[in-house]
Amino acid sequence: MKIRWKSLLAAAGALALAGLAVPAARPAFAASLTEVTAFGSNPGGMRMHVYVPDVRPAAPPIVVAMHGCGGSGPGFYSSSEFASLADRYGFIVIYPSAMQEAGFGKCFDTWSSAAKTRGGGSDPVSIASMVSYAGRQYGADLNRVYATGSSSGGMMTQHMLALYPDLFKAGASFMGVPFDCFANAADYPPGASQCTGGSMNRTPQQWGDAVRRVDTGYTGPRPRVQLWHGTADTLVPYQLLQESIEQWTNVFGLSQTPTSSDTPQTGWNRRRYADSTGTAQVEAYSVQGAGHTLPSSGMAAAAVAFFGITTPPSTPPSTPPSTPPSSSPGTPACRVTDTVNAWDRGLTATITITNSGAGSINGWSLVFTLPAGQTITSGWSATYSPQSGQVTARNVGYNPVIASNSSISIGFQATHTGNTAKPTSFTLNGNPCAVG
Incomplete structure (x- = not known):
């Protein structure tokens, strides 16, 4: 048995x-x-x-x-x-x-x-x-x-x-x-x-x-x-x-x-x-x-x-829940790492965005330059426009907030004509990001 x-x-x-x-x-x-x-x-x-x-x-x-x-x-x-x-x-x-x-x-x-x-x-x-x-x-x-x-x-x-x-x-x-x-x-x-x-x-x-x-x-x-x-x-x-x-x-x-x-x-x-x-x-x-x-x-x-697990627990919290940090004013500090996996005439890119500033970012757009010959065909965890050249990736409904010292990952699939280099020149909400 x-x-x-x-x-x-x-x-x-x-x-x-x-x-x-x-x-x-x-x-x-x-x-x-x-x-x-x-x-x-x-x-x-x-x-x-x-x-x-x-x-x-x-x-x-x-x-x-x-x-x-x-x-x-x-x-x-x-x-x-x-x-x-x-x-x-x-x-x-x-x-x-x-x-x-x-x-x-x-x-x-x-x-x-x-x-x-x-x-x-x-x-x-x-x-x-x-x-x-x-x-x-x-x-x-x-x-x-x-x-x-x-x-x-x-x-x-x-x-x-x-x-x-x-x-x-x-x-x-x-x-x-x-x-x-x-x-x-x-x-x-x-x-x-x-x-x-x-x-x-x-x-x-x-x-x-x-x-x-x-x-x-x-x-x-x-x-x-x-x-x-x-x-x-x-x-x-x-x-x-x-x-x-x-x-x-x-x-x-x-x-x-x-x-x-x-x-x-x-x-x-x-x-x-x-x-x-x-x-x-x-x-x-x-x-x-x-x-x-x-x-x-x-x-x-x-x-x-x-x-079927949508019944709230009956025990009240011992302390009031903390208020999430609001988006801080000023310049957000950011760091980006990106990896590319290429084959034949296609590739995928994964981009990790880290908020290295002191305050939370609520609502973001990441602008980067796609290498010549690459065209985005689909993506995840962000919207991408346009599909080539200087691209803007914007948050979707479930990931608008990047807390201080936290990271999120986004990515896309693209075609290429032989150039499989990584994206470059990243800016988050208009401010340059460190790479690597």
Whole structure:
């Protein structure tokens, strides 16, 4: 008989109490992002950051929130709305940082044989260990664990739901791909990937079988799945949303025809696939005209609502919440680092903007010069205009604030005619930035 994950968590907890596992330093219960350096088995060599809100129930839920390629846990903490929602609803957020280079910078491993095997190693085992740690250290409710992520993190979201259906209650995947979409490391972008090359087309049965093969003896409940994709996404093609729908509806034994469809917000076309009880087991959002830029404002809240963890904690805060710093007057000091990963006639660029000034920046625009022959085709975490020459990147709805000594990451995909140099001449809100 197979040992299920919660039994393993209980065993891990017992080992910790027996002194055979050494926990990290005493957690900081102030509402700040904290790094945990010894959370358990870590074959992926990952970093773990955790956000524990000041006010939370006795056994808070857990949301694992995962960044895109080239990003980091702290970057996703700064650029997404999950921490602010954690303050409102009292759940813990785990922000893993991927450490494996994959052409787009550091990405979550969804391609290796080890990562496709339950308990096989690599990043999935590291992430599961982070959840186990949060259960032990913060008394979190291991019956209410949820996954979400953007791009590479969206891919890992669907990956974890397939590998650990007894650990995760639900997931929300932004711009992801179905489980087992990548054949191996060579099939991962930016190479000639069959998965993300625009030609992937398997039957619902084939997709469902890929999930069922993980553990042929598993008969327990499956986590509910919410899927988001922009109709203008060219980096992870929009048609992969349909492949994910086919996979998860097949896993649940549901029809490919939605039981309902609506537009909960302008530009958000939602299809729901409900079971015989009327519960939507799969939800799919097509975001009209959006490129590789999700989640944008309000989408994290929709994900948390899908998880069903929107009841505010009943315990009042012991002290009034602090007032966020307002945008300081004067000249913002800034530093920029940028990396470029190029292939054939395409490239991706990741730009990290650090506010090195004393005050918070609320609302920003970053102007830079794109090398000759490069043209932006899509981007994330900012809007870009024009697509070549001197470009202005402006904040989107979820990342207008850059706190003092904090950073955010943005990026774009571009074509090139042979010149793969980095962007230059950065100015933030009209003031020059140091580079490097």
